[in-house]
Amino acid sequence: MTIIRFFLILALLFQLSLGFATEKPAIKEPRDENPKSLLMIGNSFMYYNNGVHNPLVRLIRASEELGKGHKIRSITINGSSLSWHDVNSYIKNPNIGSFSISSKNVLSKYDFSGFDMAIMQDCSQCPIHPERKDLFHDYVEKHSNLLKKNGIEPALMMTWAYKDKPEMTSQLAKEYTVAGNKNNVLVIPVGLAYENSMKVHPEIDLYNSDKRHPSKAGTYLSACMMYASVFQTSPVGNPYTFDLDKNSALNLQKVAWATHQEYYEN
Numbered sequence: 001m002t003i004i005r006f007f008l009i010l011a012l013l014f015q016l017s018l019g020f021a022t023e024k025p026a027i028k029e030p031r032d033e034n035p036k037s038l039l040m041i042g043n044s045f046m047y048y049n050n051g052v053h054n055p056l057v058r059l060i061r062a063s064e065e066l067g068k069g070h071k072i073r074s075i076t077i078n079g080s081s082l083s084w085h086d087v088n089s090y091i092k093n094p095n096i097g098s099f100s101i102s103s104k105n106v107l108s109k110y111d112f113s114g115f116d117m118a119i120m121q122d123c124s125q126c127p128i129h130p131e132r133k134d135l136f137h138d139y140v141e142k143h144s145n146l147l148k149k150n151g152i153e154p155a156l157m158m159t160w161a162y163k164d165k166p167e168m169t170s171q172l173a174k175e176y177t178v179a180g181n182k183n184n185v186l187v188i189p190v191g192l193a194y195e196n197s198m199k200v201h202p203e204i205d206l207y208n209s210d211k212r213h214p215s216k217a218g219t220y221l222s223a224c225m226m227y228a229s230v231f232q233t234s235p236v237g238n239p240y241t242f243d244l245d246k247n248s249a250l251n252l253q254k255v256a257w258a259t260h261q262e263y264y265e266n
Contacts, residue, residue, distance in 0.1 A: 224256035
């Protein structure tokens with residue numbers, strides 16, 4: 001498949017996926033061009049496959065353009081919604097990130113310097129469940145206001161549909177985009193990238209056997225989407241593949257960048 005044909009197909013598929021979502025993202029880029037310290041707040045969608053923070057930081061380190069010194073901390077609770085997270089305790093705790101122990105058992109101490117950005121996601125059904133939908137919006141507002149008051153840029157990771165419930169994609173896209181616009185925060189369209197990938201590259205299985213959690217390829221796609229949206233940089237051609245075969249990794253990189261362009265530029 002040629003690159004031109006690939007992008008044309010992605011553009012068409014993306015327009016179809018947004019057919020039920022009238023909202024367009026108001027925030028198209030992060031406040032900081034190259035945030036160095038990221039906090040991830042979520043649940044198992046973030047921590048599967050040893051955590052999405054691992055491929056993300058390695059994509060960053062593989063890029064000469066972004067430089068060095070990036071740190072990502074992940075605070076996740078299985079099955080959690082945003083209402084479970086005490087965000088104030090995360091950003092005020094000076095012990096978070098204060099040390100590390102190497103594979104050779106060497107302890108290194110660091111001064112807690114705070115976070116530049118916090119990426120949040122709710123439970124897979126919470127933004128669209130009739131009994132949780134309002135709470136999703138309430139807690140996005142609550143946490144976003146708290147983060148902003150402390151000089152931290154909030155962002156949202158739009159989650160994906162279950163493999164056997166594709167109709168969730170447009171519903172989740174709408175609610176995450178509405179929440180992002182209401183609170184003037186960046187939305188990272190991971191869920192739309194999942195849908196686009198499955199249509200263009202059905203041979204790449206993004207799901208675990210439960211049809212909800214990400215496979216290793218799904219986690220890598222999430223990382224590529226975060227890389228594109230947070231750093232406004234194309235992941236296409238990045239040498240870090242998360243131990244996926246090079247062709248699959250490249251195709252996922254292309255999906256992430258095409259989704260990034262379509263979501264923010266329309």
